[in-house]
Amino acid sequence: xxxxxxxxxxxxxxxxxxxxxxxxxxxxxxxxxxxxxxxxxxxxxxxxxxxxxxxxxxxxxxxxxxxxxxxxxxxxxxxxxxxxxxxxxxxxxxxxxxxxxxxxxxxxxxxxxxxxxxxxxxxxxxxxxxxxxxxxxxxxxxxxxxxxxxxxxxxxxxxxxxxxxxxxxxxxxxxxxxxxxxxxxxxxxxxxxxxxxxxxxxxxxxxxxxxxxxxxxxxxxxxxxxxxxxxxxxxxxxxxxxxxxxxxxxxxxxxxxxxxxxxxxxxxxxxxxxxxx
Amino acid sequence: xxxxxxxxxxxxxxxxxxxxxxxxxxxxxxxxxxxxxxxxxxxxxxxxxxxxxxxxxxxxxxxxxxxxxxxxxxxxxxxxxxxxxxxxxxxxxxxxxxxxxxxxxxxxxxxxxxxxxxxxxxxxxxxxxxxxxxxxxxxxxxxxxxxxxxxxxxxxxxxxxxxxxxxxxxxxxxxxxxxxxxxxxxxxxxxxxxxxxxxxxxxxxxxxxxxxxxxxxxxxxxxxxxxxxxxxxxxxxxxx
Amino acid sequence: xxxxxxxxxxxxxxxxxxxxxxxxxxxxxxxxxxxxxxxxxxxxxxxxxxxxxxxxxxxxxxxxxxxxxxxxxxxxxxxxxxxxxxxxxxxxxxxxxxxxxxxxxxxxxxxxxxxxxxxxxxxxxxxxxxxxxxxxxxxxxxxxxxxxxxxxxxxxxxxxxxxxxxxxxxxxxxxxxxxxxxxxxxxxxxxxxxxxxxxxxxxxxxxxxxxxxxxxxxxxxxxxxxxxxx
Numbered sequence: 001x002x003x004x005x006x007x008x009x010x011x012x013x014x015x016x017x018x019x020x021x022x023x024x025x026x027x028x029x030x031x032x033x034x035x036x037x038x039x040x041x042x043x044x045x046x047x048x049x050x051x052x053x054x055x056x057x058x059x060x061x062x063x064x065x066x067x068x069x070x071x072x073x074x075x076x077x078x079x080x081x082x083x084x085x086x087x088x089x090x091x092x093x094x095x096x097x098x099x100x101x102x103x104x105x106x107x108x109x110x111x112x113x114x115x116x117x118x119x120x121x122x123x124x125x126x127x128x129x130x131x132x133x134x135x136x137x138x139x140x141x142x143x144x145x146x147x148x149x150x151x152x153x154x155x156x157x158x159x160x161x162x163x164x165x166x167x168x169x170x171x172x173x174x175x176x177x178x179x180x181x182x183x184x185x186x187x188x189x190x191x192x193x194x195x196x197x198x199x200x201x202x203x204x205x206x207x208x209x210x211x212x213x214x215x216x217x218x219x220x221x222x223x224x225x226x227x228x229x230x231x232x233x234x235x236x237x238x239x240x241x242x243x244x245x246x247x248x249x250x251x252x253x254x255x256x257x258x259x260x261x262x263x264x265x266x267x268x269x270x271x272x273x274x275x276x277x
Numbered sequence: 278x279x280x281x282x283x284x285x286x287x288x289x290x291x292x293x294x295x296x297x298x299x300x301x302x303x304x305x306x307x308x309x310x311x312x313x314x315x316x317x318x319x320x321x322x323x324x325x326x327x328x329x330x331x332x333x334x335x336x337x338x339x340x341x342x343x344x345x346x347x348x349x350x351x352x353x354x355x356x357x358x359x360x361x362x363x364x365x366x367x368x369x370x371x372x373x374x375x376x377x378x379x380x381x382x383x384x385x386x387x388x389x390x391x392x393x394x395x396x397x398x399x400x401x402x403x404x405x406x407x408x409x410x411x412x413x414x415x416x417x418x419x420x421x422x423x424x425x426x427x428x429x430x431x432x433x434x435x436x437x438x439x440x441x442x443x444x445x446x447x448x449x450x451x452x453x454x455x456x457x458x459x460x461x462x463x464x465x466x467x468x469x470x471x472x473x474x475x476x477x478x479x480x481x482x483x484x485x486x487x488x489x490x491x492x493x494x495x496x497x498x499x500x501x502x503x504x505x506x507x508x509x510x511x512x513x514x515x516x517x
Numbered sequence: 518x519x520x521x522x523x524x525x526x527x528x529x530x531x532x533x534x535x536x537x538x539x540x541x542x543x544x545x546x547x548x549x550x551x552x553x554x555x556x557x558x559x560x561x562x563x564x565x566x567x568x569x570x571x572x573x574x575x576x577x578x579x580x581x582x583x584x585x586x587x588x589x590x591x592x593x594x595x596x597x598x599x600x601x602x603x604x605x606x607x608x609x610x611x612x613x614x615x616x617x618x619x620x621x622x623x624x625x626x627x628x629x630x631x632x633x634x635x636x637x638x639x640x641x642x643x644x645x646x647x648x649x650x651x652x653x654x655x656x657x658x659x660x661x662x663x664x665x666x667x668x669x670x671x672x673x674x675x676x677x678x679x680x681x682x683x684x685x686x687x688x689x690x691x692x693x694x695x696x697x698x699x700x701x702x703x704x705x706x707x708x709x710x711x712x713x714x715x716x717x718x719x720x721x722x723x724x725x726x727x728x729x730x731x732x733x734x735x736x737x738x739x740x741x742x743x744x745x746x747x
Contacts, residue, residue: 030611035710039711043695044695059611059697060694060695061611061692062692062693063692073601074599074600074602075599075600075601075605076599076600076610076611177710178710179710180710180711180712180713181710184710187712199711202711202713203711203712204712204714205712205714233600235600235605235606235608333649335645335648352651353649353651354651357649358649359649360645360646363646364642364643364645364646366646366664367639367664367742368664376650376660377650380650380651380656381650408744408745424646425649428650
């Protein structure tokens with residue numbers, strides 16, 4: 001009698017374990033994106049709208065940009081949505097993706113302590129601000145994790161004519177972690193940090209951290225979406241994946257993106273039709 | 278329950294048991310026939326336990342043959358052995374007994390009644406539900422006896438069954454042995470207690486250093502031991 | 518601290534998002550514990566009861582595998598289940614099934630090693646008696662497992678506890694997908710990294726409670742065992 005109950009319980013467990021993928025994988029896709037995008041809460045806003053329209057379940061795996069593209073390269077995602085244009089173009093050129101579509105942009109903000117030891121608060125020129133930080137050798141936190149934000153930061157140093165790989169000193173702290181961890185560290189140790197506006201708006205443990213520089217075009221962060229190449233990975237759900245991309249760049253999807261606000265502020269600015277985006 | 282032809286007599290023909298360089302039993306020839314209990318006596322290390330296990334069929338001789346009713350290598354279906362330090366299964370007293378009954382092939386329906394009967398035989402009625410490991414030493418020994426009897430054996434081997442018991446417990450166990458013998462079951466008991474051998478044995482086998490020193494009916498052995506070793510052993514000397 | 522207060526509120530009010538995460542964690546770790554037991558206990562029994570060349574080496578290896586780092590298991594399973602990997606056709610990367618597989622691999626050695634120890638100790642006790650009762654090999658294994666059931670349940674609880682507490686394996690093979698593969702541990706890691714502490718603390722409270730309950734159950738099982746089986 002007891003044996004029968006045990007066997008029944010085991011059978012039910014195994015059935016549950018085995019059954020779920022059959023149910024779940026029917027109309028679903030895996031999108032590899034970045035942690036900062038996911039942390040902004042954008043997906044929680046737009047994905048239910050997409051599902052209501054098409055019945056497709058979008059599962060977002062949020063990683064660093066480098067890893068997200070690697071997941072796409074391996075065929076473990078159907079779509080990649082990241083914000084590192086050169087890497088995205090290389091992704092397509094290497095045959096890992098079909099075509100890159102611009103979707104939206106958000107912007108970065110340069111954060112710093114209220115005490116502002118580098119004297120950059122209120123500057124409109126972010127490159128000048130970077131030069132001042134380097135000159136003053138004040139604490140600067142770098143994500144150093146191959147993420148889109150990290151690449152944006154490196155590009156800003158380059159644009160400011162600073163060879164950061166050579167010029168860095170103890171003031172330049174490379175932590176190899178995500179946006180949230182970097183914000184925690186900047187807040188705790190009163191350092192400067194380049195962050196995406198979305199994560200900043202949702203970030204609560206601000207301490208003495210505030211926005212030092214914003215709105216300068218070099219701080220804009222362009223997003224692109226790419227279908228993983230079904231020729232390379234036949235298991236890619238190309239129709240469902242393309243449906244997602246089509247929706248993102250459609251007027252409906254673009255409006256959904258624009259409608260997403262935190263504390264009344266719009267985070268993402270749709271620009272699928274912008275030339276050269 | 279008469280001892281059926283199949284188990285008895287037990288014949289050991291020129292049997293030796295060696296473990297590595299040590300010779301535990303040295304060319305023993307012995308016949309155990311039905312009837313009154315056979316006592317294996319001798320000092321510690323003389324090979325009594327090994328001889329019992331051999332006669333039970335738990336171990337193979339290094340040389341020589343063991344046969345039961347003329348047949349070698351029979352499975353111990355109607356032979357039972359009670360170890361010197363019996364191990365209680367992690368169950369209740371009755372649970373231990375029911376396990377032994379099931380292992381012996383007794384049907385589920387018959388198990389309950391048989392269990393009660395055996396508990397009564399060894400004087401453990403009423404202790405059925407107690408965890409076996411919580412029984413006293415003497416009670417555990419009697420339970421081990423009951424377990425051995427669960428098989429319905431024709432031959433019962435007992436290895437120093439009362440070595441660690443006080444006199445009262447010893448008497449209880451010896452009473453059961455008497456009852457068992459009265460049922461017609463052949464008992465082979467290894468003991469270093471001369472008094473016990475006197476009380477229980479019909480036939481005595483004296484072992485010394487792996488050899489049979491003397492075999493005789495009990496009365497003759499104790500009143501008129503023939504060999505030197507037997508004489509010295511009965512007189513209470515240490516046989517080295 | 519205000520975060521603790523709102524964390525407590527989330528837990529006590531039965532916040533659906535929080536409890537969905539708890540349910541998934543329990544589902545994954547319990548399934549893994551059961552599967553690991555189905556693999557580990559018979560394997561441990563086999564090693565305990567047989568003698569073969571290299572047996573010592575197997576036991577040492579098994580004990581060493583108890584210390585498998587979760588992230589390493591996660592990485593290995595990820596590479597196996599990736600579409601670019603040997604088992605890619607299964608298509609179960611980034612699903613709860615992958616998480617169950619990873620955790621099963623992680624805790625099966627623990628259950629096997631501990632079962633082997635328990636069953637071997639019991640076998641040393643029981644060997645002579647079972648031989649005298651002429652119990653066959655299958656009967657011996659069944660008897661050992663049944664008589665050692667309380668210890669084996671404790672072992673299973675230990676395995677479950679290890680699975681429920683780890684984050685390295687499930688985050689890599691599960692992808693920490695919102696509403697799909699996000700467990701207590703991965704959610705705590707995520708929310709903390711966002712600086713969003715109330716949910717993290719709330720989940721931490723639930724996880725601690727579960728760990729305490731599991732340990733209490735293990736303790737109680739041992740007591741039960743001693744009372745009923747002696």
